[in-house]
Amino acid sequence: MSPRPESIAMIERLIAFDTTSRNSNLELIEFVQSYLNDLGVESELVYNQQRSKANLYATLGPDDTGGIALSGHTDVVPVDGQKWGSDPFKMVKRDGQLFGRGTSDMKSFIAVCLALAPEFLKGSIKIPLHFAFSYDEEIGCLGVRSLIKRLSSREVKPKACIIGEPTMMRVVRAHKGKLSYCCKVSGLESHSGMAHLGVNAVEAAAEVIAYLKVMARRFRDDGPFDPEMSPPYTTVHTGVVRGGTQLNIVPKSCEFEFEFRHLPEDDPVALLKEVQDFAATLLPEMHAVSVNTGFHWERRSHIPELNTSEDSEVVQLAKSLTGANTAAKVGFGTEAGLFEQGGMPAVVCGPGSIEQAHKPDEFIALDQVAQCEKFLLRLFRHCWA
Numbered sequence: 001m002s003p004r005p006e007s008i009a010m011i012e013r014l015i016a017f018d019t020t021s022r023n024s025n026l027e028l029i030e031f032v033q034s035y036l037n038d039l040g041v042e043s044e045l046v047y048n049q050q051r052s053k054a055n056l057y058a059t060l061g062p063d064d065t066g067g068i069a070l071s072g073h074t075d076v077v078p079v080d081g082q083k084w085g086s087d088p089f090k091m092v093k094r095d096g097q098l099f100g101r102g103t104s105d106m107k108s109f110i111a112v113c114l115a116l117a118p119e120f121l122k123g124s125i126k127i128p129l130h131f132a133f134s135y136d137e138e139i140g141c142l143g144v145r146s147l148i149k150r151l152s153s154r155e156v157k158p159k160a161c162i163i164g165e166p167t168m169m170r171v172v173r174a175h176k177g178k179l180s181y182c183c184k185v186s187g188l189e190s191h192s193g194m195a196h197l198g199v200n201a202v203e204a205a206a207e208v209i210a211y212l213k214v215m216a217r218r219f220r221d222d223g224p225f226d227p228e229m230s231p232p233y234t235t236v237h238t239g240v241v242r243g244g245t246q247l248n249i250v251p252k253s254c255e256f257e258f259e260f261r262h263l264p265e266d267d268p269v270a271l272l273k274e275v276q277d278f279a280a281t282l283l284p285e286m287h288a289v290s291v292n293t294g295f296h297w298e299r300r301s302h303i304p305e306l307n308t309s310e311d312s313e314v315v316q317l318a319k320s321l322t323g324a325n326t327a328a329k330v331g332f333g334t335e336a337g338l339f340e341q342g343g344m345p346a347v348v349c350g351p352g353s354i355e356q357a358h359k360p361d362e363f364i365a366l367d368q369v370a371q372c373e374k375f376l377l378r379l380f381r382h383c384w385a
Contacts, residue, residue: 003369010111015100055147061128066159073137082360104352109164126385140301152342160314164350172348173327177305179268180259198250304337
């Protein structure tokens with residue numbers, strides 16, 4: 001099964017924009033806006049505060065009824081330090097695969113939506129489609145929040161949303177949520193030969209990190225478990241630690257970043273409180289030396305879980321478009337939970353494999369692009385009068 005040349009050309013065009021999250025995405029957004037304008041479709045841009053990035057929202061068809069949103073993020077993760085066999089921002093077609101940063105995660109979905117838009121507009125449209133393309137998903141699903149806030153306040157908003165993250169075109173109705181924090185520990189410097197006069201911030205941080213590991217083992221061993229998730233339990237992970245200046249100085253500061261990737265039934269706020277309560281047990285010993293020592297907690301990101309009912313209209317629609325009998329659950333997070341919180345029930349279904357995401361020589365198989373086309377063409381028929 002071979003995809004249309006228009007889809008391949010659009011994927012190649014989008015890959016050429018270096019929309020690594022640290023960069024602006026406006027060149028890509030302006031290209032999409034111009035492309036849709038040539039089709040007679042107006043776009044609405046929702047900018048960040050600096051006006052250096054924007055979400056794009058466009059409606060194909062009548063604007064006085066709900067319809068279905070097709071959503072994807074335009075940013076990609078960095079290629080720094082990765083060994084690629086070709087330029088990451090020049091699509092390469094080889095052995096039935098398309099290589100380039102974002103081919104799998106997730107510009108191919110956006111590209112197929114755009115490439116097939118002229119086809120959709122040829123029909124007599126009863127149910128509109130909405131394109132919702134966001135920024136800064138890769139650093140905490142930050143950009144789409146302002147777009148969802150704007151949409152959720154409107155009388156007419158999408159009745160359902162399909163997020164095109166890579167699922168190998170499986171329908172995904174549920175995924176874990178994520179809560180991440182940075183803990184900054186304040187200690188007191190002293191000479192290491194007089195360590196009792198100082199408060200070691202690195203050691204205090206290490207005790208909390210060790211407690212996080214205890215929590216991780218508890219979930220691994222005792223659950224709760226959801227066998228449809230991988231892994232089937234809430235995970236606790238510390239990924240970054242910074243502290244100390246020299247071995248013979250008791251360190252006055254240390255910080256570490258950690259996250260919970262939790263099952264829908266686990267409350268991340270309660271998990272955070274458990275860690276903070278443990279840290280509080282360390283304060284008497286620290287304060288006995290200096291009352292100016294302690295812990296400061298800063299939230300890095302919060303991505304809500306997705307838990308759409310198997311019986312919901314959007315899940316039933318997506319299953320009918322793929323021919324699947326069941327919907328799956330996954331361990332990675334997406335923007336879908338945010339859409340659901342905004343009153344737009346969501347599923348995740350898109351081409352490519354999450355196993356290719358964020359890796360060097362990222363690729364998508366051509367047959368996945370073709371399956372995405374087939375999915376959207378079936379959706380078009382559903383939306384036509």
